[in-house]
Amino acid sequence: MAPLRIRSVLISESVDPCCKQILEENGIRVTEKHNMKKEDLVAEIKDYDGLVVRSATKVTADIIDGAGNLKIIGRAGTGVDNVDVDAATKKGIIVMNTPSGNTISAAELTCTLLMSLSRHVPQAVMSMKAGNWDRKKFMGSELYGKVLGILGLGRIGKEVATRMQSFGMRTIGYDPITPPEVSATWGVEQMSLEELWPQCDYITVHTPLMPSTTGLLGDATFAKCKKGVRVVNCARGGIIDEAALLRALESGQCGGAGLDVFIEEPPADRSLVNHPNVISCPHLGASTREAQARCGQDIALQIVDMVRGKSLVGAVNAQVLASTFSQESHQWIKLGEAIGAVLQSCTNSKQPLSQVQITTQGDCLKTSTGYMTSAVMVGLLSHKSSGCPNLVNALTLAKESGIMVNQNHDQSERIACEVEISANGPSYKATGSVLGGVPVLMELSGSVFRQPVSLAGNLLFFKATAGPQLLPSLAGLLATAGVEMESFSAPTARTGDLWFCAGVTSPLEDLGALKPLVKEAAQITI
Numbered sequence: 399m400a401p402l403r404i405r406s407v408l409i410s411e412s413v414d415p416c417c418k419q420i421l422e423e424n425g426i427r428v429t430e431k432h433n434m435k436k437e438d439l440v441a442e443i444k445d446y447d448g449l450v451v452r453s454a455t456k457v458t459a460d461i462i463d464g465a466g467n468l469k470i471i472g473r474a475g476t477g478v479d480n481v482d483v484d485a486a487t488k489k490g491i492i493v494m495n496t497p498s499g500n501t502i503s504a505a506e507l508t509c510t511l512l513m514s515l516s517r518h519v520p521q522a523v524m525s526m527k528a529g530n531w532d533r534k535k536f537m538g539s540e541l542y543g544k545v546l547g548i549l550g551l552g553r554i555g556k557e558v559a560t561r562m563q564s565f566g567m568r569t570i571g572y573d574p575i576t577p578p579e580v581s582a583t584w585g586v587e588q589m590s591l592e593e594l595w596p597q598c599d600y601i602t603v604h605t606p607l608m609p610s611t612t613g614l615l616g617d618a619t620f621a622k623c624k625k626g627v628r629v630v631n632c633a634r635g636g637i638i639d640e641a642a643l644l645r646a647l648e649s650g651q652c653g654g655a656g657l658d659v660f661i662e663e664p665p666a667d668r669s670l671v672n673h674p675n676v677i678s679c680p681h682l683g684a685s686t687r688e689a690q691a692r693c694g695q696d697i698a699l700q701i702v703d704m705v706r707g708k709s710l711v712g713a714v715n716a717q718v719l720a721s722t723f724s725q726e727s728h729q730w731i732k733l734g735e736a737i738g739a740v741l742q743s744c745t746n747s748k749q750p751l752s753q754v755q756i757t758t759q760g761d762c763l764k765t766s767t768g769y770m771t772s773a774v775m776v777g778l779l780s781h782k783s784s785g786c787p788n789l790v791n792a793l794t795l796a797k798e799s800g801i802m803v804n805q806n807h808d809q810s811e812r813i814a815c816e817v818e819i820s821a822n823g824p825s826y827k828a829t830g831s832v833l834g835g836v837p838v839l840m841e842l843s844g845s846v847f848r849q850p851v852s853l854a855g856n857l858l859f860f861k862a863t864a865g866p867q868l869l870p871s872l873a874g875l876l877a878t879a880g881v882e883m884e885s886f887s888a889p890t891a892r893t894g895d896l897w898f899c900a901g902v903t904s905p906l907e908d909l910g911a912l913k914p915l916v917k918e919a920a921q922i923t924i
Contacts, residue, residue: 402469402492404705407448410434410455413474414694417450424702440464450474450697451481453681459485472701474693475684476500477634478714479607487715488798490791494700494712498553499693500684505557507683508602508632511656512562515600515628516541520677542566547594549614550604550633551576551586558602559586570594595622600630607634615639620646626653632683635660644669647676658683716790718768726832730766730815731773731789733837736853736924737817737830738777740839743920744859745821751778753802753820760813771805774817814840845889845897853924855884858900861918864892871915876902879911 406427409418418428431442436456443449443465450472451457457471462485471481473495486493514520517538525532546562548555551573559569563585571586571594578588601623605611615629616639629652631638640661646652647670654675663681665671671678684693696712703709710719722731745751756774758767775792779799787795796803808816818827829841830853838850842859851857862868869886876883885901895917902921906912909919 402447402705404447404469404701406446407450407472407701408443408446409450410439411450411452411474413450413452413697414691416691417474417694417698420695420698420702424705426701426705436461443468448472448701450701452693453477453480455480457481457486462486462489462491465489465491470494470701470704472697474499474690474697476504477606479634483715487791488794490786490788492704492710492713492719492790493715494697494704495714496693496696496700497712499696500686500689501553501557503686503689504554504604504632504683505561506686507658507679508554508558508604508630508656509561511630511632511658511677511679512546512600512602512628513541513565514677515630515654515656521674541600544568544599545570545597547571547598547601548586548604549573549591549594549601551581551588552604554633555602555604556581556584556586558604560584567600570597591619592622595619596624598623598627600628602630603633603637605633605637607636612636613639613642616642617645620651623651625651628652628654628656630656632656632658635663640667640670644673647673718772719789722769722789727766727769729832729835729837730763730770733830733832733853734770734773734815735777735780736837737815737828737839738774739780739922739924740777740842740853740857740859740920741817741819741826741828742778742781743922744826744843744918745819745824750821751799751801751819752822754778754796754804755818756803756805757808757816758805758814759808759810759816761809762813763815764807764809767805767807770815771803774815775801775803778819839899842897842899845891847887847899848890849887851887851899856902856905856921856923858902858906858919858921859897860900860912860916860920861895861897862916864889864894864896868898868915872900872912875912875915876900876906879906879908881906 404426407421409430411432421428440461443461447467448470452474457480459482462482468491470492471486476495476497478493478495481493483493518536522536542565544567546567546569548559548569548571551571563569569586571581571588572591581588614637620642643655656677658679659681670676700711707723709723756771758770772789772792775796776787779787779792779795814829814831816829818825826843828839830837830839833850837853839853840847840850873883882903883900884903887899889896905921905923912919
């Protein structure tokens with residue numbers, strides 16, 4: 399990936415001072431303005447390349463749409479619920495979080511709530527402060543030998559498991575992504591949710607909030623659990639159905655809950671907070687000095703590494719960019735964009751694109767199909783009116799334009815990228831590669847060039863009948879139009895209607911000047 403130019407960053411919330419220090423030490427101008435109203439942020443953000451937030455700033459679609467120069471939104475924390483990621487992606491803005499910054503703090507708070515639930519610690523403390531001495535009222539239970547169900551076996555789920563195992567708990571879990579053989583190495587037996595519910599004495603959730611996890615613990619699932627099961631949520635409000643939890647607490651089906659997060663924060667409905675079997679906190683999962691310092695440092699270093707073209711960590715909407723941080727990948731990206739531009743010029747003023755097939759060839763491009771596909775679409779869409787395509791949003795823009803994009807890899811000996819486009823009837827095909835660090839075109843719609851065309855400068859592609867008079871006739875027409883020909887590339891075939899390429903000093907103002915010599919013509923400047 400070519401380095402992004404990030405010259406100025408706005409920090410809209412209280413982030414550890416090391417964030418600003420690291421950014422400024424690397425030549426990035428930083429402005430801190432906290433607690434801005436939405437209209438103030440809309441007006442302010444226009445002047446910045448980057449925005450750093452925590453969880454309070456709501457980066458909505460209208461804020462993103464009005465941010466003319468914005469290239470990156472950095473979330474100093476794990477979740478990105480407060481950022482409209484789809485709107486950012488459409489605008490080609492990278493959304494980045496700090497996936498490991500608050501892992502330890504969130505895991506430790508989870509363990510704290512599990513232990514507090516088992517021994518009623520907060521309730522006992524408040525009873526003592528009220529002047530009571532109720533030993534029998536706060537009879538607890540040991541964690542030793544109990545079963546802890548962990549829903550979500552990512553970084554935090556793993557840390558919770560290893561810590562609670564030290565109390566002698568058996569840890570079981572569910573995660574649709576983490577392989578069971580991986581979680582088994584840190585002592586968690588994976589199983590289906592249907593198997594998990596009836597076994598658990600305690601359940602803790604560590605998943606993102608999405609349609610598939612909203613209400614994951616509800617009336618139906620509480621009914622499948624052991625009577626008196628205790629639950630903890632330090633992840634996101636809404637994963638546990640709050641109304642269902644209250645019903646389960648009232649019936650005794652749930653024996654207690656530790657809640658650090660709520661659907662509405664702060665919660666207007668205090669029914670759960672006030673329930674005697676609920677321990678609640680005001681979203682303290684990442685509220686440690688260490689976590690805040692780590693998140694501030696991580697987001698700053700991630701931005702700096704991206705700007706330097708060193709690496710991309712924590713991008714939630716631009717995973718395709720993660721493998722583009724090498725000089726070799728830069729050359730292939732240039733090739734993809736150039737092939738797309740050539741084919742786009744061939745279809746210019748004709749039918750809109752309907753389908754694109756991108757095939758990478760050769761072992762060294764086996765893992766490059768993703769970014770090559772995006773690069774080709776950038777070239778194909780660059781002269782369209784909708785949006786400003788880049789590697790982040792190219793596929794989104796293509797989908798919105800009704801273009802079907804297919805990609806695959808061919809294990810051939812040739813190292814190349816082959817692109818075929820259909821424009822509701824006419825189709826064009828181009829094949830290119832990188833030779834000596836230079837992107838070149840080897841073939842255009844069946845015409846294989848004797849010498850690969852260097853994809854640089856002003857290039858005039860045209861389809862004409864091969865013959866000895868073609869070159870002098872073309873030179874004469876160009877001279878009449880005030881354009882000189884600097885190079886000429888002919889196909890290996892010598893008869894029929896073929897594609898040729900001429901390198902020229904400047905673009906031709908009117909391609910119609912080449913009639914009746916050529917049947918089709920297209921020109922690009924790369």
